Amino acid sequence: MLTPSVKLTDVSLRYNDFTALNHVSFEVNAGQTMALLGHNGAGKSSLIKIILGLIIPTSGTAKVIGQCAHANQQKSSINLGYLPEDVSFYDKLSGREVLGYFGALKGVSLARIDALIEEFGLGYAQHRQLKTYSKGMKQRLGVAQAILSQPKILLLDEPTVGLDPQASQFLYGKINELKQAGCAVVISTHELSLVESHLDTALIMARGKRRALGTCAELRKASSLKSSIHFDDLAQRVKSNAYLQQFYQQGMLQFDSSAKAEIVKHLVTQCQVFDFDIKEPRLEDIYHELMGQSLCSPAEQA
């Protein structure tokens, strides 16, 4: 059986008397991206630090490619790439010196460093001290550092903060390349619309607990949010079609996501309607439905 790249089983974490994580389990396989979502203080960064082996869970187990995460941190035998939430490097160094330093630690060739500097659009500033870099330039450098050694596991804590739209798109392109090469990716982010089309699964955390885990389709099915279909002369067609009438609301067909395949089949085979517009709940809609309207406070223990 395939060993998951990341496997957390029943992990709890206490900081003194505060329970930051409460019986959390999930797996990420090679070549998969999991988005780690949740309110401020939900426990996302703590989970990433546990995978890195920087924090040992109070109870439960954390494994990376079958090894205890903490033991791997000490041996560094598994190649992990990490972008911390607040990326900061010694600001008297130049961008090139930073990548050169991490490259030397990880045995990366100078050619790879040169290529990444150019790809991330930092060539013109590579010899300047970091104190002259903008926030987005530092973030680009941080992402380049994280993927430098083409890791087997890539952990990105809010990677698109400060990135312009093109740089964000470029980053997701790079992530997809790494996935193709078998990298397992965990991305903690609040930018749901950006991550939606790139994830395989999403883990939604609330107050240290797992609120939901699944593919977008699974989360959509589990939600009570409706999908909808619209097409020209829909109202006319519905008048003479008892099957469609049961879904007709506010000028469109509205239904649970699990009914989509059946309705589409009906439209194509029974009504000869081939051109329609389907709208499904977005990840952001599902997230808001799960989290509710009021602000979650990490201090409220569930």
Ligand SMILES: Nc1ncnc2c1ncn2[C@@H]1O[C@H](COP(=O)(O)OP(=O)(O)OP(=O)(O)O)[C@@H](O)[C@H]1O
């Ligand atoms: N070293 C620490 N000591 C005490 N409490 C901590 C420590 N680190 C984190 N916490 C608490 O644990 C909870 C989870 O923090 P964490 O940083 O994992 O949240 P997060 O989901 O990454 O939040 P955000 O989206 O705001 O970055 C928070 O209530 C935080 O205050």
